Amino acid sequence: MTSDFNAELHARPSIYFTGPAFVEHIALMQSAHAALHGSRYLPEADDNDDPRLQVEHHTEFITITRVTQLTADAEEWPVSSLSVDDIASLVDIEAPLIVSRVGILVLGPAPAELGPILSRFGFHDTAASFIGGGAAQVCSDFRVQEDQASRILLFNKELNAYRLGRMVRRIYEIETYRSMALLGLPEARRLAPLLGGYDKNLVELTNRNQTTATTEHKKLLEEISELSAQIISAAASTRNRFGATAAYAKIVEERIGELRESHVPGFQRFGVFVTRRFRPAIRTCEATALRLDQLSHATMHLIDLLQTRIQVEIEYQNAIQIQAMADRAATQVKIQRAVEGLSIIAISYYLLSLLKVAFETADHAGYHISPLVMLVSIPVVIGAVALAILRVKHALSAHA
Structure with a gap:
């Protein structure tokens, strides 16, 4: 090694x-x-x-x-x-x-x-x-x-x-x-019209993101994802070429520096001639690579914004549904309490009716029961029924 x-x-x-x-x-x-x-x-x-x-x-x-x-x-x-x-x-x-x-x-x-x-x-x-x-x-x-x-x-x-x-x-x-x-220059020229189209499409999608109704978010997200895929594909297919262009350009600059040039009267310097005609092409490749990278980041940022907007909308809809469920639950509790009150009254009425029948039967049989007993039994029965229902409710709540 x-x-x-x-x-x-x-x-x-x-x-x-x-x-x-x-x-x-x-x-x-x-x-x-x-x-x-x-x-x-x-x-x-x-x-x-x-x-x-x-x-x-x-x-x-x-x-x-x-x-x-x-x-x-x-x-x-x-x-x-x-x-x-x-x-x-x-x-x-x-x-x-x-x-x-x-x-x-x-x-x-x-x-x-x-x-x-x-x-x-x-x-x-x-x-x-x-x-x-x-x-x-x-x-x-x-x-x-x-x-x-x-x-x-x-x-x-x-x-x-x-x-x-x-x-x-x-x-x-x-x-x-x-x-x-300079092998990267044809790639930069080939991408120039494509990048213009990507820019235009990105601006259009960004504007639509501000005005699109929530029902059309899915379609907009698909279009932005498609644009992002195109940009990433273009960047991936040219990344090695533009990277090699930057590396080779650096070597050219190093070799020119190693010549240790000095001026010949009446002539442009050898290294200056190369650099002045070479650097613009290299800058074109660098600018194209940078533009691709910026477009890629911009589309990803737009996707994040749209997904955030969709997520906020979903959370808002979920909040509405939760509030509706809470309102229904509160209504059900009120209804349940009303039913419990009616149940106490109904059961108490039923039990008091049974007691009345029992007292009347006893009176016909010759056993006279004082009306005060009937009066006292009314609150006793109602209290007993209420206590029984509350104990049943408490037991069910503890079990749940």
């Missing part, structure tokens, strides 16, 4: 060389079966005419770097020696998708007047900088030529083989990571 971590420190070696040379660097999208990490490096051969080749497998792309030594400064731009078939055989991918292709022509010290040599190589609107503290000079117009490659001139003044290799690597990495970062 420790050896694997340590190997990562040496996973991206530069190709060190001196003298005039032509460096070709190609970046192409990674395939599933070639998703390996690290690099393959073919060291310098005995014959100076033989190129050196390096193939590196990154997270989502592969790079091929080929350095061809030149015997003298080239008078015209060298022809690429890497064909599509060569690239396919090197990375074991059929019909590879090339994302970035750059050629770097390394020459001797720059002449006092750059105009003629730039014209000779077909450069227009060129950006130029002293790099490495003035040890070299880089020039490019960042235009893609007929061979689908951009061209960069590097005039080496006093860089040794190690510094030259590292400087060349920084330059072609700027182009590679810039191209990889």
